Amino acid sequence: xxxxxxxxxxxxxxMSDAFASDFGIGGNPNKNLNNKKxxxxxxxxxxxxxxxxxxxxxxxxxxxxAPIGKRTYNTFVNILNCKEVSxxxxxxxxxxxxxxxxxxxxxxxxxxxxxxxxxxxxxxMAARRNSSYPDKDLPLPQGRDSMYGRYCLVCFRDGDExxxxxxxxxxxxxxxxxxxxxxxxxxxxHFIYHQDNNQTxxxxxxxxxxxxxxxxxxxxKKVYGSEGITKTEIIEDYDVxxxxxxxxxxxxxxLKPLSEDQWQHLxx
Numbered sequence: 001x002x003x004x005x006x007x008x009x010x011x012x013x014x015m016s017d018a019f020a021s022d023f024g025i026g027g028n029p030n031k032n033l034n035n036k037k038x039x040x041x042x043x044x045x046x047x048x049x050x051x052x053x054x055x056x057x058x059x060x061x062x063x064x065x066a067p068i069g070k071r072t073y074n075t076f077v078n079i080l081n082c083k084e085v086s087x088x089x090x091x092x093x094x095x096x097x098x099x100x101x102x103x104x105x106x107x108x109x110x111x112x113x114x115x116x117x118x119x120x121x122x123x124x125m126a127a128r129r130n131s132s133y134p135d136k137d138l139p140l141p142q143g144r145d146s147m148y149g150r151y152c153l154v155c156f157r158d159g160d161e162x163x164x165x166x167x168x169x170x171x172x173x174x175x176x177x178x179x180x181x182x183x184x185x186x187x188x189x190h191f192i193y194h195q196d197n198n199q200t201x202x203x204x205x206x207x208x209x210x211x212x213x214x215x216x217x218x219x220x221k222k223v224y225g226s227e228g229i230t231k232t233e234i235i236e237d238y239d240v241x242x243x244x245x246x247x248x249x250x251x252x253x254x255l256k257p258l259s260e261d262q263w264q265h266l267x268x
Contacts, residue, residue, distance in 0.1 A: 075100045076194035077171045083204045083243040090153040098143030104183035121155040126215040167193030206246035222268040231263035
């Protein structure tokens with residue numbers, strides 16, 4: 001940058017005292033300054049380069065963040081080996097064996113029960129029993145370090161479909177449901193039918209082996225007592241008691257305290 005001094009003549013005629021004093025000129029109105037000329041030196045700074053700056057318009061535009069790929073979650077559809085073949089008891093597990101996220105299915109049952117029943121054959125959800133303590137009705141934990149009880153899906157069997165056929169069909173339907181549902185925002189989900197070892201190596205177990213006692217009684221009423229069948233009629237059917245409780249006398253002992261009115265009002 002270079003500095004150029006420019007000489008400029010200015011008359012103080014009509015100039016206010018304050019303005020005149022800014023330039024070192026006395027502003028006494030008693031003095032006759034109307035015809036007196038003063039030389040004022042103004043220093044002007046001029047640029048030495050002809051370069052012109054251009055606005056950075058591109059830098060002012062907002063840049064959207066790079067898209068983040070959705071993480072894929074695998075969920076195993078594990079059908080428990082149960083003596084009562086009219087229903088399927090289904091654990092939904094993470095690959096490490098812990099229970100998968102259950103809230104979306106509870107929401108479906110609460111808001112769209114007929115969709116759950118008609119499209120997915122889901123009757124409801126039931127509390128799992130910890131079979132490691134056969135003499136106690138304790139909840140099965142959701143995971144190794146969890147204080148919350150595990151739940152399973154309860155589905156009805158449609159016709160003569162095999163466990164594998166139903167498992168693969170349900171896995172495909174749940175995959176479609178999860179990837180189109182707001183309950184699973186931010187993730188891709190893949191449900192896989194996973195044949196549990198107890199389907200092929202262990203003998204089938206009664207319902208009460210897998211479910212806590214209250215939910216066992218509710219499911220018993222749902223499956224066999226919904227058409228007005230009385231509690232007494234259930235107690236007299238030893239085959240049904242065996243499927244649900246494993247021991248006939250155990251089933252009788254659990255049902256006897258219920259009045260017929262209480263039995264009729266059991267709702268799964």
